[in-house]
Amino acid sequence: MKGNLKEILTKYKSLVGLIVLCIIISVISPRFLSISNIMNVLTQVSVNAIIAIGMTFVILTGGIDLSVGSILAITGAIAATLVKTTNSVFLSLVAALVIGGIIGGINGIIISKGRIQAFIVTLATMTVFRGVTYVYSNGTPISGLGMNFMVLGNKRILGIPFPVIFTLVVFALAWYVINQTRFGRYVYALGGNEDCARLSGINTDRVKSLVYVISGIAAALSGVIVTSRIGSASPNAGSGYELDAIAAVVLGGTSLAGGEGTIVGTIIGAMIIGVLNNGLNLMNVSPFYQLIVKGIVILFAVLVDKKNNK
Template sequence: MNTSLKSKLLKNKSILALIVLCILISIITPRFLTLANITNVLNQVAVNAIIAIGMTFVILTGGIDLSVGSILAICGAVSAVTIKSTGSIVLAIVLPIIIGIFVGIINGVVISKGKIQAFVATLAVMTIFRGVTYVYTNGNPISSLPDSYNSIGNKMIGIIPLPVIITILVLVIAYYFLTKTRFGRYLYALGGNEDSARLSGINTNKIKTAAYVVCGAAAGLSGIIATSRIGSASPNAGTGFELDAIASVVIGGTSLAGGEGSVIGTIIGALIIGVLNNGLNLMNVSPFYQQIVKGAVILLAVLADKKSK
């Protein structure tokens, strides 16, 4: 195979994988390509995609954030209580995002200043805030939310769901910061070689903390969308979401070692996960087997990433 063609295929392997997956599923089940189903897939992908965009910032530094599912849960619960007690949609949106930022600061400071491994630190924060969510909700879902709030996760702008539009806006902002700002350049430099970045004058602790803040804010926003979409805030919300987010980032081509990747690739990875979930559901595949398939796809993505280096 021509070397330049091979390099192009490797560079765009995520897009090719998504196209092949869509073709295969559409052949197996014609229901996949209906407008209603495609809209449903995009709506389902939105929550994971926003979390995954935030996760990209963290993984680019060579870190990881296991607490995003718990952040989603506590932010969703706070959002639901706020809208029910005050009736203010603005407060119900702003307050949870502030909480997500606060948890991100905790993660960033503990990891950068405390010199604790990201896996251990965010695992502890995940457990703490899952417990906080249970205490805050008394272990019960918060439902009967107003229609004005539920419209955030269910409203259509023409034929496009509002959550998809929000995801696109988040993607554009994230892409701008990663490619057009000093913060983005520092983020890649930090992930490429932290010691070199520090010696070149970059405040690595500040950049690392900022990455976790972005991830926390993204998880907080996802909590609002997830809660408004189902009209209820569950203390169990977001369980396992960190795995889908990490999978989306890795499948999208971002290196777990840091310093390499993009949010465009992450969106493609999120779409692959979403299309795979939807296709398996349409084919009536047992949820138990779905876990096996998803795990195999993630493993293949990591192996392909290793082979391309």
């Protein structure tokens, strides 16, 4: 009995952690369980969850993408410019997603063809595209986007915020791709053992490039949502978002070594970070201390991941 319980707790440790965290915060602050606060948490989680879903594909292959925050910023700025000049929400959204995919593809091609570590490549492109964003926007926010565009980040359907709906759609698509398609199996195979995957006939360079395209598109969608929510595209947008996304993936049980993890786990990981942030805000904990707590939680998750790999 004890062995079965331990096995269950180990298998569903992320979900158990989320439930325990929710119980603790709800006891300390009864406001946590109010409908308005729960919707607020879901809305705040949505952006990180979408980026983290894209990051999951990358980490499953044993890679990393540090450029997602910069991709969010540049695509948000481009979407803002297009909606101001054309007044077309659809065009600005599609253009942002295409550009995000192209930037992700650039990362993937350099990593796969150049045989350079993903950490180094995406660290460099993170800096490059943040600089491009500052040049493009002249270092100032792009505002005056109109109410039609702001609907994407602020409207609700049956009480459910648009960003949450976007997250559910992205989750459903990602779950299907990773679990029901040949490409999804290739992603796991690449992360499990790249040499074996190559010898078995998998085009590892193509798979590796495509996961970065997916990550770029996810970051671009988040960029449009963030820009729409605040009604302005800031060149500083997305700063530090890559760390929250990586943390969500790791907290959700995906191994940094690759080959092991789930999209469902990533959503749970994003919820843990969102609930933790919300709970600390409800308890009036200083933002400075919040950074310390978040860092400790991430470090704990990495240590657990390391122990499981052993």
